[in-house]
Amino acid sequence: MLSPSINTANGLLAAAFDEVLHLDGYAVTASNTVVGVLPKDPTWLTPVRNRLALLAAAGTSWIADKPDIWAPVLVQFADYAASFAGVAQQQAKGTVLDSAAWVALLDGVLLTQLKTCIVATDTAATALQAHYQSFKNIQPLLESSINAGWAALADEEQQMVAIATALTHLQDVAASLESSITAADITTGKSVVQTTVTTLYGIATAAGTSFSFIGMAGAAFTVGTFYYDLIEKTGEIAATLERIGELQLEASGEAQAAAGTKLILRLLYNLELSFGRITDVLPQITQLWATEGDKVQQAIDALKAGADPSTYFDIQTISVANANWQAISSVALAIPTIKTTGGPPVTLAPQQPVAAAS
Secondary structure: OOOOOHHHHHHHHHHHHHHHHHHHHHHHHHHOEEEOOOOOOOOOHHHHHHHHHHHHHHHHHHHHHHHHHHHHHHHHHHHHHHHHHHHHHHHHHOOOOOHHHHHHHHHHHHHHHHHHHHHHHHHHHHHHHHHHHHHHHHHHHHHHHHHHHHHHOHHHHHHHHHHHHHHHHHHHHHHHOOOOOOHHHHHOOOOEEEEEEEEEEEEEOOOOOEEEEEEEEEEEEEEOOOHHHHHHHOHHHHHHHHHHHHHHOOOOHHHHHHHHOHHHHHHHHHHHHHHHHHHHHHHHHHHHHHHHHHHHHHHHHHHHOOOOOOOOHHHHOHHHHHHHHHHHHHHHHHHHHOOEEEOOOEEEOOOOOOEEOO
């Protein structure tokens, strides 16, 4: 049949959209991360701030370029479905009868459009890969700066590891509460809830006070529920925040700062994971188009070899294939129109309860 499985195609579209959303969230965080100045600012923190500016620029660049990269991927599904509908209409009217006419139609309409789909998707994948590489290029620079700080504080490594481990756990638990957007969510018109999540990491003092050091503001995405409600109901979040606050009191201010910079590396790690997943999905979409091209070419070859259009399976099932393409196209067209609502903003800060901004 001259169409893919609806579930397969829609699954690829949903997976790509889900990763685009999460990429947006991480990119916004990269653009909104600030590292403060310590009372006695160590030399290793200056390059961390400078290289964080590179990360922010990369995040801003992705947000700016995303429409030109992502939109063409979706447009191909709508364009091809429209072309296929035209072919199905001609078959239904009985205006295309002999093999030569079918060859001309399949070659001039479907195969030509499929080649365009492949080129457009490959172009998007190449552009996406360039952004991925930008983030990958920054990672070793930030790592070397942060590792310099850890090396300078080797005598407090145990305390720093404990804090950094707890911070990583906090981020992992918080991320696990986000939703994966499915094809079913898209087809049923469910809205996506976007929540601003701010992580504030201060430097604790022996006097029981603290001052701001790292601020990170990003976005979390859920479907059918508020992210704040999920956070509030997750006791592990509150317990981890409290544990981080306790561990900070066991380390010097500079060691707390060095441990906190692992938040930035974790952000980079999450960015790489999302980029890695979507750079896997786009080639699968290209392969979907290539497979459909092979099917059309096989039909053309068979008709040229003498196959009878009135009995050839792929010709006789064009109406069914058209129904599949229209269903797939409806998902591609629905993605840009999905409603995004705002949830109560969330603030995560050690030594403080989970808070929803007013």
